[in-house]
Amino acid sequence: MPDLQEPNLLILLHDVARLMRTLADRRARAHGMTRAQWMILLRLRRCGGMTQRELAEILEVEPITVGRLVDRLTARGLVERRADPADRRVWRLHLAPEASPVLAEIDAVRLAFDAEVTAGLSPERRQVVTETLLLMKNNLVAAGEAGEAA
CATH class of the missing domain: 1.20.5 (Single alpha-helices involved in coiled-coils or other helix-helix interfaces)
Known part of the structure; x- marks a missing residue:
């Protein structure tokens, strides 16, 4: 029978991921956004022109959830929906120019967070x-x- 006091790699990975999500949520809220909104902005910077469905798959949430998050980001002027030239039923998501300072702020928080998490390594x-x-x-x-x- 395994020693339950012995550190277990998978449990540790789970605990670290949970703690990181919790702290990242707090950091995003301190900047008036959610971690999910930050993730959408970061993903769109990496690969603009995705559909809500594609983004939902990457973020592992339902498309309706991404739709609501994108609605909020659009209302803030950070994301634009543009019609797909090949399929008029599809909307492609793009960063608006106003997203640049927000992304710079996210990057600064991410760098500080990375340094905090990996301190001593x-x-x-x-x-x-x-x-x-x-x-x-x-x-x-x-x-x-x-x-x-x-």
Whole structure:
């Protein structure tokens, strides 16, 4: 029987992720937004022109949820919906120019948050942790794809 007092990697990963989400929620609220709104802005900066459905899949929420979040971001002038030239039923999401200062603010908070979370990690340990997490992510993606094929 396993020792329940012994640290368990998967439980630790879960706990770290939960604590990071909780703190990120607080930081976003302190800036008048939600973590989900920040994630939408960051995703659109990386890959503008996505549909709400594509964004919902990435964020792992329902399209209606993304729709409401985008409505709020649109009302603030940060996101624009543009018609898809190939399909008039589809709207593509793009950052508005007014999103630039908000993204700069998010970047500053992210850098400070990263420094806080990784305090005490040498660059070498940080690299090992990053490589380990990437390997675990790839293993999970492969397992998911294998499960879909079965």
